Amino acid sequence: MKDFMRVNVYNTANKPRFFGSPNNVILGVLGLFLAGVSSLSAQEKDSTDLKNKEGIGTEVVNVVKAYTPTISDANKIQQTPSLSDSITTATKEIDYTIFSVPVASTFTPSKGKATGLKRAPKEQLYNSYLALGVGNYNTALLDFYTSYDFSRDQRLDVMLTHHSSQGGIDQVELDDKFYNTALQAHYKMSDRYMNWGIKGGFQHQIYNWYGVPADLYASQELAAIDEKQSYYTVFIGGDIGFQDSYFSGGEVYYRRFWDAANSGENRAVLSPKFEFPMGNEWVNLDVMVDYVGGEFDRTYFNGETPIKYSNLMAGVSPSFQLSGDDYSVTLGASIVYNQDLENSDGDFFFYPNVHASYDVIDEFVTVYGGVDGQLKQNSYYDFAQENPYVSPTILVRPTDQKYNGFVGVQGRFLPNVGYNLKGTYRSVSNAYFYRSNSYHIGMDSQIVNDQGYAYGNSFEVLYDDVSSISVFGEINVDINRNFSAGVNAEYMNYSMDDIYEPWNVPNFKSSAFASYFIGKWSAGVKAFYIGEREDFIDNPTWINPERYTLDGYFDLNANVGYDITDQWSAFVKANNITGGAYNRYVHYPVQDFQILAGVSYKFDL
Structure with missing residues (x-):
């Protein structure tokens, strides 16, 4: 960007200085930012128009070696970590007694019964x-x-x-x-x-x-x-x-x-x-x-x-x-x-x-x-x-x-x-x-x-x-x-x-x-x-x-x-x-x- 704004600031001593009030500084910085954005947008548009005119083109990708993944053997960690706890607590003994209070209740517990399978009557065997x-x-x-x-x-x-x-x-x-x-x-x-x-x-x-031949022997x-x-x-x-x-x-x-x-x-x-x-x-x-x-x-x-x-x-x-x-x-x-x-x-x-x-x-x-x-x-x-x-x-x-x-x-x-x-x-x-x-x-x-x-x-x-x-x-x-x-x-x-x-x-x-x-x-x-x-x-x-x-x-x-x-x-x-x-x-x-x-x-x- 060729054009720019120059601001002359004069102090009370009537000497020129390139400083102004805070508001003027902010306005100046904002103006510079907007000018930069406009310049980048114009460049991208020019680049896009150039590519549309030239075409995308083709590219060749050569695979040198197929990908062969491998799995490494799992090794169990043999070292057992050592624990060093600097804080130790002692078990404290507590003396207490149970104070039983009878409570009236009509609940009567009963044993549960498993559901049985129906079996055919056992055949009676005799000796x-x-x-x-x-x-x-x-x-x-x-x-x-x-x-x-x-x-x-x-x-x-x-x-x-x-x-x-x-x-x-x-x-x-x-x-x-x-x-x-x-x-x-x-x-x-x-x-x-x-x-x-x-x-x-x-x-x-x-x-x-009993198998004698028929009619061969007399009855006697x-x-x-x-x-x-x-x-x-x-x-x-x-x-x-x-x-x-x-x-x-x-x-x-x-x-x-x-x-x-x-x-x-x-x-x-x-x-x-x-x-x-x-x-x-x-x-x-x-x-x-x-x-x-x-x-x-x-x-x-x-x-x-x-x-x-x-x-x-x-x-x-x-x-x-x-x-x-x-x-x-x-x-x-x-x-x-x-x-x-x-x-x-x-x-x-x-x-x-x-x-x-x-x-x-x-x-x-x-x-x-x-x-x-x-x-x-x-x-x-x-x-x-x-x-x-x-x-x-x-x-x-x-x-x-x-x-x-x-x-x-x-x-x-x-x-x-x-x-x-x-x-x-x-x-x-x-x-x-x-x-x-x-x-x-x-x-x-x-x-x-x-x-x-x-x-x-x-x-x-x-x-x-x-x-x-x-x-x-x-x-x-x-x-x-x-x-x-x-x-x-x-x-x-x-x-x-x-x-x-x-x-x-x-x-x-x-x-x-x-x-x-x-x-x-x-x-x-x-x-x-x-x-x-x-x-x-x-x-x-x-x-x-x-x-x-x-x-x-x-x-x-x-x-x-x-x-x-x-x-x-x-x-x-x-x-x-x-x-x-x-x-x-x-x-x-x-x-x-x-x-x-x-x-x-x-x-x-």
Whole structure:
């Protein structure tokens, strides 16, 4: 700014000075400030006009290095600050007394109560059970069970069962009743490191060889036949188990079995088990000693010479298991030595024990396979339980199951529908089969035997080397806790070495079941089908040998139960509902439609 104002000030001494009164000074400073602001505003306007004419332009920014933030490690301060308080105060003791003044009040305190959850009433449990039933064919049923706890670690279980029928099958000439009564007791004791138990029992069974050929014997001959057979069994055994020990446990068992035909048998089994660590896994070692010996009073055909047998086997079976999230593998083997004590003949047997499974789709598809084998100790008791119409003149020897190879797949179609499909190939030496004995019909029959089982109404045991292929499949359904059902079927094909056919063994069998519970009601259905079987009777010289084909049969059974009270229940059982006295064995028809009704009672002893 070029123009300015000059002010001349004169004092009282008439000398010029550049000072004025305070008001004039203020006005001068204000004028200078306004002039400066006007000058700056004009310059900014000129600069703005220049930029508008030239344009903003472009600029380039170069990033030399990307920004990489880092976080330093946190370090805890280890030094503890020292406090130096120069001011300290001493605690002053105060003596005082409480002056209580009673105040009238109507308030009464009460304890608070927590809100409880509603629980279902606890089910009453009883330690004893008794069921009684009767049915047609003069059938009687008894089931009794009780469990008594001496203490938390000691318990005694007792069971008594009875099932009998007075018979009455149509077109059967001989007595066809049966009787089966068994009593068992089991004492158990356990503590923190071990548990053990002892058991024993007695069983009495009565059966009749009623399956004589029709129209072959006169009524006088039939009346002279003593067809009754009685079996008696006494057994005692014990078991023991240890925790955190190389000796994990074992069992010991002895059984005496005899019959009304002066036959007798002893069976003794000892089976300790061991576990040894190997890295992070364990090796199992099962040891077995098994003895069976017995005697039959005579041979079937013409001898009074008794039949004796005595067999001892001992073996070890080591095994090792590997498993992961989706697989499991068991590697093992068995070495068994068998000694025929009666004939002074012994031999070693070796068997594989390899099983493996793999989850292709967890819970839905699992493939499995393996190969194993065993030396099976057969006994007169086992034969009589499987077929009570065997004659007390049979041969008893062990069965060599050389190998049993199998592959399969199992899993679920749906969360509540399971399946299993399995194929098996077996090679067995001394496999046993039941075949009808020859008839006793006069001296020409070459049978010097008039016992009640010598009229074509009993069975012998034959042995042969067999190879077989089988296919097995099953489906199980569990809709909920109240309903379940299942069905299975198996087809078998046999290749025999010496005998013509696998006598009395079907090539096909199937079974199905269903059970349902609703409220106080329960119901169940069981059905099974057994395919055709073959039998052969090689008889007296003047009667041609006969080959029988037994038709397949279907058997449907059902049961219904109703809980009258918490302790009382009623039940009805029906067997062979479809009817028909089919033949289970040659000349052995079964009872037709059977029905049995009864009640059960639960209580405490």
